[in-house]
Amino acid sequence: MYALALLALTAAAHAAPQRGGGGGGMLGGGAMLRFGCAQTVIDRIDPLVDPGKVPSPHVHQVVGGNAFNASMPVADIAGLATCTSCQFDEDLSNYWTAAIYFKAQNGTYKRIETMANQQVNGANGGITVYYTSPGAKQVTAFKPGFRMFSGDPNRRTPSGLGMKATQSCYRCFTGPNFQGNTYSPCFDPKLDTEGFPTTPCPGGIRSSVIFPLCWDGKNLDSPNHVDHVAHPVGGPASFAVTNGKCPATHPVKIPQVHLEIVWDTSKYSNKADWPADGSQPLVLSNGDTTGYGQHGDYVFGWKDDTLQRAMDNACFGPTCKGLSTQGFPVANKCTVNKMVKEDHDGWVKSLPGYDTMGSMTGM
Structure with missing residues (x-):
């Protein structure tokens, strides 16, 4: 059932050509890793955007290796971590996104917990990670020290790219067991x-964040964590559409990284609990009530050449010849201690890092 479901999602992605030309879909022999990473920590630190700052401006939910810290050196993270919350135990990378809160009529907030994604049974919430390539020897895996960012936390309006090319979207599941999940990410015209x-x-609600797939081939990072990577010349690539032409400034094709986070909104579906004016009650941990400011951070930490081998060997799903996997009873135990002592589970009067008027504290 797992393979059939994932093939259906991939087929839907392949059916649509990429914007601006360059071909659509994976070529024969393409790879698509899809695996779960359990929650490592909920904390208000950000080693990519605000390194060393404790606390950082807003809450993130983090998965991956236990080397995650307020500062992370430009080094081989795989050599610093001793465990990972991901199914592939060679992947000691870290992935993190903003959290989502429910705002009640009385103005208090409750962080919405993540739940295990479809076919990722047993995970303690967290994030589902995809790595996609069009074929053997057509992408260059990331190097130790590589990191990047996707999205714009300050954006409050649509990108104007159209749903199939947007790099962040939400899917509204209509009922238990992922009802309505029939289209590839960001392709459903209704949900x-x-x-x-x-x-x-x-x-x-499933939140998807897709990262660029072209690299300048030189810099492991850039001051804004974006300029060393780029989208194909035809514009941002849809999920699993990875064979667009890279621009001359960023000629090296890298795996397409895609994050999925599923938020358990089942407790917040009664519209009687929503704001009296009928507006939607969700807010990102950075204070964004639109959802357009969702974003993702990535610090590479695969051991040795394991990611390159997975991309070249047409690996598919949560298993790969030559790579080892671990069950969630083990992965769920890979956690790190919170650095900022604040409530991330109960009802709070304001978002962590903000006052009751919605202004950032300490600014």
């Missing part, structure tokens, strides 16, 4: 939105 859904989602 996918670039901003927060405006109707209740009794089965949960």
